[in-house]
Amino acid sequence: MSQNNKPKIAFFDFTSCEGCQLTVIDSLQTHPELLDVVNIVQFREAMTEKGEDYQVAFIEGSCTRESDEARLKEIRQQAAVVVALGTCAHLGGVNTLKSLHPLPEVRRYVYGDKAEWYETYDARPIEAVIPVDFAIPGCPIDRNEFIGAVKALLLGKKPPIPDYPLCVECKLKENVCLFTRGQVCLGPVTRAGCDAICPTYGQSCEACRGYITNPNDTSMRNLLAEHEMSVDEITTMYTMFTAYQVREKLMQAESASGR
Amino acid sequence: MSLHILKKEDLTEFLTKLLPDYRVAGPVKENGGFAFQEIRNPADLELDYTTTILPPKKFLLPTREVLFNFDNSNGGEIQPPPPAIPTIIFGMHTCDVHAVQLLDQVFSAGHTDPNYVDRRNQTLIISVECLSPCDVHSFCKSMGTLSADEGYDLHLTDLGDSYAVDIGTQAGRQLLEQYAQTSMATPDNVQRLNNVLGEKWPRFPYRLDFDVSDLPSLLNMTMKSPLWNELGERCLACAACTNVCPTCFCFDVRDDVELDLRHGQRVRAWDSCQLDEFATVAGGHNFRTSRALRQRHRFMRKGKYILEAHNYLGCVGCGRCARACLVDITPVGVFNDLHRQLEVEGRL
Amino acid sequence: MSKRIDVHHVTRVEGHGNIVVEIADSQLKECRFDVVETPRFFEAMLRGRPYIEASHITSRICGICATGHATTSLRASENALGIKPTWQTELLRKLSFHGEILDSHILHVYMLVAPDFLGVGSVIPLASSQPDIVLRALRMKKLSGDICAAVTGRHTHPIAMTVGGFTHFPKNGELEILRQQLEAARADVDATVELCASLPWPQFERDTEYISLTRPDEYAFIDGEIISSDGARLPIESYQQVTNEYMVPHSSAKFTRFQRDSYMVGALARFNNNYEQLHPRAKAAAAAFGMQPKVTNPYLNTAAQVVEIVHCVEDSINIIDQLLQKGVAPEDPVPPSTQGGEGVGACEVPRGILFHHYWIGEDGKMTGANCIIPTNQNIANLEGDMKSLVPQIMDKPTEAMQLDLEMLVRAYDPCISCSVHLTKVVRP
Amino acid sequence: MIIAASHPTVAEPTLDERQLYLPNFVRILDIKPLTELEKVFTFELPNGRPLGHRPGQFVEVSVLGVGEAPISISSSPSRSSKSFELCVRRVGDVTSALHSLKPGDRVGIRGPFGRGFPFEKFRGKDLLFAPGGLGLAPLRSLINQVIDERAMFGRVVILYGARNPGELLFKDELKRWDEMEDVELYLTVDRGDDSWTGNTGVITTLFRNISVYPRNTVAATCGPPIMYRFVMMELFGKGISEGNIWLSLERRMKCGVGKCGHCQINNVYACQSGPVFSYKEIKGLEEAL
Numbered sequence A: 001m002s003q004n005n006k007p008k009i010a011f012f013d014f015t016s017c018e019g020c021q022l023t024v025i026d027s028l029q030t031h032p033e034l035l036d037v038v039n040i041v042q043f044r045e046a047m048t049e050k051g052e053d054y055q056v057a058f059i060e061g062s063c064t065r066e067s068d069e070a071r072l073k074e075i076r077q078q079a080a081v082v083v084a085l086g087t088c089a090h091l092g093g094v095n096t097l098k099s100l101h102p103l104p105e106v107r108r109y110v111y112g113d114k115a116e117w118y119e120t121y122d123a124r125p126i127e128a129v130i131p132v133d134f135a136i137p138g139c140p141i142d143r144n145e146f147i148g149a150v151k152a153l154l155l156g157k158k159p160p161i162p163d164y165p166l167c168v169e170c171k172l173k174e175n176v177c178l179f180t181r182g183q184v185c186l187g188p189v190t191r192a193g194c195d196a197i198c199p200t201y202g203q204s205c206e207a208c209r210g211y212i213t214n215p216n217d218t219s220m221r222n223l224l225a226e227h228e229m230s231v232d233e234i235t236t237m238y239t240m241f242t243a244y245q246v247r248e249k250l251m252q253a254e255s256a257s258g259r
Numbered sequence B: 001m002s003l004h005i006l007k008k009e010d011l012t013e014f015l016t017k018l019l020p021d022y023r024v025a026g027p028v029k030e031n032g033g034f035a036f037q038e039i040r041n042p043a044d045l046e047l048d049y050t051t052t053i054l055p056p057k058k059f060l061l062p063t064r065e066v067l068f069n070f071d072n073s074n075g076g077e078i079q080p081p082p083p084a085i086p087t088i089i090f091g092m093h094t095c096d097v098h099a100v101q102l103l104d105q106v107f108s109a110g111h112t113d114p115n116y117v118d119r120r121n122q123t124l125i126i127s128v129e130c131l132s133p134c135d136v137h138s139f140c141k142s143m144g145t146l147s148a149d150e151g152y153d154l155h156l157t158d159l160g161d162s163y164a165v166d167i168g169t170q171a172g173r174q175l176l177e178q179y180a181q182t183s184m185a186t187p188d189n190v191q192r193l194n195n196v197l198g199e200k201w202p203r204f205p206y207r208l209d210f211d212v213s214d215l216p217s218l219l220n221m222t223m224k225s226p227l228w229n230e231l232g233e234r235c236l237a238c239a240a241c242t243n244v245c246p247t248c249f250c251f252d253v254r255d256d257v258e259l260d261l262r263h264g265q266r267v268r269a270w271d272s273c274q275l276d277e278f279a280t281v282a283g284g285h286n287f288r289t290s291r292a293l294r295q296r297h298r299f300m301r302k303g304k305y306i307l308e309a310h311n312y313l314g315c316v317g318c319g320r321c322a323r324a325c326l327v328d329i330t331p332v333g334v335f336n337d338l339h340r341q342l343e344v345e346g347r348l
Numbered sequence C: 001m002s003k004r005i006d007v008h009h010v011t012r013v014e015g016h017g018n019i020v021v022e023i024a025d026s027q028l029k030e031c032r033f034d035v036v037e038t039p040r041f042f043e044a045m046l047r048g049r050p051y052i053e054a055s056h057i058t059s060r061i062c063g064i065c066a067t068g069h070a071t072t073s074l075r076a077s078e079n080a081l082g083i084k085p086t087w088q089t090e091l092l093r094k095l096s097f098h099g100e101i102l103d104s105h106i107l108h109v110y111m112l113v114a115p116d117f118l119g120v121g122s123v124i125p126l127a128s129s130q131p132d133i134v135l136r137a138l139r140m141k142k143l144s145g146d147i148c149a150a151v152t153g154r155h156t157h158p159i160a161m162t163v164g165g166f167t168h169f170p171k172n173g174e175l176e177i178l179r180q181q182l183e184a185a186r187a188d189v190d191a192t193v194e195l196c197a198s199l200p201w202p203q204f205e206r207d208t209e210y211i212s213l214t215r216p217d218e219y220a221f222i223d224g225e226i227i228s229s230d231g232a233r234l235p236i237e238s239y240q241q242v243t244n245e246y247m248v249p250h251s252s253a254k255f256t257r258f259q260r261d262s263y264m265v266g267a268l269a270r271f272n273n274n275y276e277q278l279h280p281r282a283k284a285a286a287a288a289f290g291m292q293p294k295v296t297n298p299y300l301n302t303a304a305q306v307v308e309i310v311h312c313v314e315d316s317i318n319i320i321d322q323l324l325q326k327g328v329a330p331e332d333p334v335p336p337s338t339q340g341g342e343g344v345g346a347c348e349v350p351r352g353i354l355f356h357h358y359w360i361g362e363d364g365k366m367t368g369a370n371c372i373i374p375t376n377q378n379i380a381n382l383e384g385d386m387k388s389l390v391p392q393i394m395d396k397p398t399e400a401m402q403l404d405l406e407m408l409v410r411a412y413d414p415c416i417s418c419s420v421h422l423t424k425v426v427r428p
Numbered sequence D: 001m002i003i004a005a006s007h008p009t010v011a012e013p014t015l016d017e018r019q020l021y022l023p024n025f026v027r028i029l030d031i032k033p034l035t036e037l038e039k040v041f042t043f044e045l046p047n048g049r050p051l052g053h054r055p056g057q058f059v060e061v062s063v064l065g066v067g068e069a070p071i072s073i074s075s076s077p078s079r080s081s082k083s084f085e086l087c088v089r090r091v092g093d094v095t096s097a098l099h100s101l102k103p104g105d106r107v108g109i110r111g112p113f114g115r116g117f118p119f120e121k122f123r124g125k126d127l128l129f130a131p132g133g134l135g136l137a138p139l140r141s142l143i144n145q146v147i148d149e150r151a152m153f154g155r156v157v158i159l160y161g162a163r164n165p166g167e168l169l170f171k172d173e174l175k176r177w178d179e180m181e182d183v184e185l186y187l188t189v190d191r192g193d194d195s196w197t198g199n200t201g202v203i204t205t206l207f208r209n210i211s212v213y214p215r216n217t218v219a220a221t222c223g224p225p226i227m228y229r230f231v232m233m234e235l236f237g238k239g240i241s242e243g244n245i246w247l248s249l250e251r252r253m254k255c256g257v258g259k260c261g262h263c264q265i266n267n268v269y270a271c272q273s274g275p276v277f278s279y280k281e282i283k284g285l286e287e288a289l
C-alpha cells in the first residue's frame, strides 16, 4: 500500500491520563505492521506533525470545559469516522466522579479562593457533545481490542466489542470467582473484552468498560446486598467510571417522578 | 475386560514414559482449586482432586480453535489446521466420561465434524473412580453417572497403595502394555476393589426427588411453568452455567484477520444460549428475548431436547453449573421445584 | 530585534502546555510556559470513596506513571493506617516500579527526545529509515511492560497492588524468564548508552536546587527522606515546607519553591543527590556521558534517565534473584492496625518526587487528600531556565530558537496531565 | 507408534465431511441491484458442476476476513446448471462486504444445506405462494421451478407483499409472472406512493381476493418473523390443512450443519430439519412462531 491510499488517522486527547494513547503506542510492540496499513497524521503525544486531513479520528479523554466543545465539533466535521478511545471518552470515566459532588464545592476544594481562574464544567463523555460512531471501552483500552477495532474499520466492519458480561471471559480463564473468595465483583453486569484482567489479577471488576446493554441490574444489586453491601456502598461501587450515566439516570428518574 | 494393578509408586514412571509421546492433560492444583492442564511434570498430577471449573472437554473442543487458515491475496486460498496432537486425558471423573460420550455422539451424528473427530480419535481417556462426592453440588448418583462401564480406555480405582486398572479398549490395553508396569489382579485385589466400590455407594446422596427416567416427561409437562419467569428474574445472563458445563457444545464462528487484511483464520469459539445475542438475527429480532426463555431452553436441553436428538441426557450431574451460578440457579433445585409443582397441582 | 514564539500544545510531551516567548527590542518581555491542561480535581474526587479505591483512582491521574501514583497512594494509605508491608511486598513493588521507570524513560529517550536529534518529527519515519533503533526501543519497552505485567497485571493501570500487599503473585517460572530477558537486554542497554552519548547535547548550564528522596540503603525510588542539593534533609511528612505551592493565573498547575526561587526534581536531581548508590554499570554509563555530580545542564536530564535505565535493569535482576532465593509465595495483605488516620507517601516516579497525603475516616472512607506532582515542582524551574536560555540564543533564527526551547521543555519530560490537580489542602 | 490414532473411537469423517467447514470458491458472474438494499448475485459454478440444490435450501457464503452468512438459493435448479443466484439484503458485516464486491471477485460457498420444499408432494396440487418482503428470495426458486414444469400443477397463485413499492423485489420477473395466463399474481404494499395504483395494505389483505379449493391446495410462505402468525390465520381461514402449509423459517446460524446450536427451535435444528417446515411439524414447538 502506498502512503497515499492508506487511511489517514489522527489521535486527539482531551481530559485524560493519556494511558489509552500509551496503549496505542504499546500496541506497536506486538503489531509494528500497524504503521504499514494506516497513515497517522496527528498524534500530539508522539509526533510533531499536525495533519488536519484525516478520515478516522480517535478521541481520548472526556470533555470537561465548554471551550473544548468547539475543537470536538471541528474534529467531527473533518472525520468520516469518530471513535471514542477509552472510557473517559466513551463514558466519562473517573473524571466524572467529581460530578457526584456539587461543582462549586469541588472547585473550592481544589483551587481555594482562586477557583474562578480555572474554567471547568461537569465532565462528560464526548458522546454528550458530538455524535460518535464507535467506542473502544476500557480504562485503559485493551491493546488487542484496539488492534481488532482498527482491523474492523479497515474492513468496513463494526469493531467487535462484546456485549456480554465479563464472567464469560473470567470463566474461560478458569479464575476462582471473587464471590467464592468472599469478595464482590461487577463482572456479571460489565461489558467483557478485557479478558477479565482484574479478576485474573485478584481484584474485583470495577466496570471500567461500562455496563452491557441489557444487564439484570435488580438481581445484581440483590446479589451485592446479600454480600453485605449497603445501598450506598453499591452506588459507590457502581459509579467509579460511570458517574455520568448514573447521574443522568437519577436525574431522569427525578424529573419523571416530579411530573 | 481384565483387571490390572498399578502400584502408586509406579504412576510417576507411567507418566514419565507417556510425556514424550503424548500431550498429557490432567487435574493440577491451581488458584486454590483444581484445573485440567497440560502436565509437564508428573508430580503435578492430582488424581485425588474434587472438581474443576472447566471440564476436560476443553481438550476435545477447545475454547477457541482454528477451523482453517486463509490467504486472501489471490481470490482466496484456504488451509485446514494441522492434524490433532496425540493426547491422553488422565484422571477424568466418570461424569465427564459420560459427557464425552454425548459429545462423541453429537459431533458424529448427521454430518461428522472433522475437527472434533480428529481430535477425539487422537485422544485416549484414563478415568478415575470417584470414591466420595466432589462437594454438596454433585448429583451424579441421581443422574446415573457415578460409574461408567464404557467410554474410557483405562479406568483407575484407588485401592490405597495401588490402583485397580480396568481396561476399557484395545487401545487402553496397548497403552498399559507399552508404558506401564502393572501386574494382574489377585483375588485379594478383586476383593479390595469390591469393598472399595461397596463402601463408596452410600457416601453419595440421591439428590433428585424422583427417578431421572421421569425427567423428560416432567419437562414435557412444565413447558409453561411459572418457574421459568422466576428464574428469568434472578438469572444474570452471565453464561457461567453453560461455559462450565461438560455437555454444552454450542459455538460461534468468526473470522480473525491480520492487519494486512489478507491472512487470517476462521475460528470457532464457545458460545452460550444464555447470552442476548445467541438467537438474535440481523435487524435485531431475538428469538429468545427473555432470560426466562433462555433458562427454559437451557434446562430443556439438559433434560429433554438433547435426549430426544441424541439419546443421551444433556446433564451428567457434575454440579459445575451449580457451583458457578451466583444466584443459586441449579439443576437439582429447578428439577425438584418442577416436580413439586406438578405434585401440588396433582398432575403426577 | 523583536520576536515572538508561541508554541501551542508542545508535541511529544504528556499533556498540554504552551511556550510563549516575546522579545521586543532585544529585550525579553515575556517568557512563560503555560499549562493549559484541563483541571482534573482528583483530590476532590477521592473524598467519600473507600480508601481501598484510592490507588485505583489516582493511578488514573497519569497513564505513564500509573504505577508510581498507585505505589505512592498505597504508601500514604499504609502510613495512615499503620501498615508495614512485608519484605516480599516491598521487593515486588520495587520490581514493578523499575518496570515503570524503564518504560517511561525508554519512551521519553527514544520516542519523545531522539526525533529532535535525528531531525524528524516523530519516531514513525525512523521505523523505515532506522528500523534497528525503533525495534530496539520497542523491544526494551516490551520488556519493561512485561515486568509490570508479571507483577501487577499491566503497567497502565496496575491491578494486583493493594493496600498492605498484593492480590496476585508472579510464578517463579515467570520471574526466571524475566531474569533471562533482562540479562539479554544488556546489549540493548549498552547500545542505548552508546547512541545517546554520541548525541550533540545542547550546552547550557544553570545551577539550581536539586531535590529528591534519599535512602541510606539504596538509590531511592520508594520511601526515604527528602534531600536538597543545597543541604537540607526533611522527613517526607514535612513535604509542604519544601513544596510551598503557589498559583499563577497562566497555569492550571501549581508552582513550588523551596530555598531558592525554584528547584528541579527528576532523574537529574536523583543523579546529583544519590550518585554514589547507582549500580557500577550505571556509573560507567554516566562516565560515557562525562557526567559527574553535580550536573547543572538541564538538557542532560535525559542523559540521567539513560543512566537510570542501566541502573534499573541491573537492580531488577538483583531483586528477582532475591525473590527467587526464597521463592514467591502468596500472602494475604497486611491488615490495618488503626481505624482511619493521616499519612504521607512519597516516591521518586520517573519525573521526580511525588507526594500523596491522605486523611482516612474511621469508616474507611477518604476525608481528604493532597497530591503534589513532580512536573508542578519543575515548572517554575523550567521557566527560570527559559529566561536564562533565551538571551543566549536570541540571535538564532526563530525556528532554531523555538526548537531549542521545545527541546528544553522535553528534557524536563513534563507530564502535564499529572500536574493539574490543585491547590490548597483543606484539612478535614 | 501412537496408539490412539490406530484405534479410532468415533467413525472417521468421509472425504466430503473433511470439507465440512471449508468453503469452495465461486466466481461472481453478475451483480444486479434490485432495490436500495438488495442485490442479486449470479455465481459461476467451479468446473461446471451443478450446485444440486432444491428450492428452499441455502448456502453459507463466506467473505474471508469478514465472516459467513446463510443465504437462500434464489434461482431454480431447473434454470441453469452452470450458475446459481443469491439475493442478498445489506444489513450487516458480511452482507455489506458482499455488496461491495464486483463481478469477477470470488466468494466462498458451503452447502447447499437444509431441507428444501418437498417438491414432489406439490405435484398435482393447487399452489398458493405467500412471500413477504425478502421472503420472495427463497420462494422465487420454487416458483420458477413450478413454472418450468407448469403442466404438473393445478392453479398457481402468488400473493406478494412488500413495505413500499420501492422494496418490491424482482420487478421484471413479477411482470413476467403477471403476464402469464396460468399464474395469478397479486401484489400489495403497506404504504403506496404517487405512482402506485395497486393494492395497499399488509399481505393478509390479499387473501380476501382469492378463493381456493382447500383440500387440493398447498401453501408456501416466507417472510419476516411477525408475518407468519397472520398469514397462518388466513390460510387456516381458507381451510388449508396444517400438513399442506409450508414455511421457511429464519434463525441465526453459524455452522449450517446442525452443530452450533444457534438455530435451535426447541429440540429441532432449523438448519438441518428446516429451514422449510410444514406447519404440522412445528406447531408443537413453543418457540417456532
Ligand SMILES: Cc1cc2nc3c(=O)[nH]c(=O)nc-3n(C[C@H](O)[C@H](O)[C@H](O)COP(=O)(O)OP(=O)(O)OC[C@H]3O[C@@H](n4cnc5c(N)ncnc54)[C@H](O)[C@@H]3O)c2cc1C
Residues within 6 Å of the ligand: B280, B281, B282, B283, D058, D067, D068, D069, D070, D071, D072, D073, D087, D088, D089, D090, D091, D092, D093, D094, D095, D096, D134, D137, D138, D249, D250, D251, D252, D253, D254, D275
Ligand atoms: C436459512 C436462511 C436463509 C436466508 N436467506 C437469505 C437471503 O436469501 N437473502 C438475505 O439477504 N438474507 C438471508 N438470510 C439472512 C442472512 O443470513 C442474514 O441477513 C445475514 O446472516 C446477516 O449477516 P451480516 O454479517 O451481514 O450481519 P451482522 O448483523 O453483521 O451479523 C453478524 C452475524 O450474525 C449472524 N446472523 C445475523 N443475522 C442472521 C440471520 N438472519 N440468519 C442467520 N444468521 C444471522 C451471522 O452469523 C452473521 O455473520 C437468511 C437466513 C437464514 C437463516
Ligand code: SF4
Residues within 6 Å of the ligand: A166, A167, A168, A170, A171, A175, A176, A177, A178, A179, A185, A186, A187, A188, A196, A199, A205
Ligand atoms: S470474578 Fe467477577 S467476572 Fe469472574 S466470574 Fe466472578 S463475578 Fe464474574
Ligand code: SF4
Residues within 6 Å of the ligand: B241, B244, B245, B246, B247, B248, B302, B314, B315, B316, B317, B318, B319, B320, B321, B322, B331
Ligand atoms: S448442567 Fe450442570 S450439572 Fe449438568 S452436566 Fe452441565 S454443568 Fe454439570
Ligand code: SF4
Residues within 6 Å of the ligand: B234, B235, B236, B237, B238, B239, B240, B241, B242, B274, B321, B324, B325, B326, B327, B328, B329
Ligand atoms: S450461571 Fe446462573 S446467573 Fe449465570 S447465566 Fe447461568 S443461571 Fe444465569
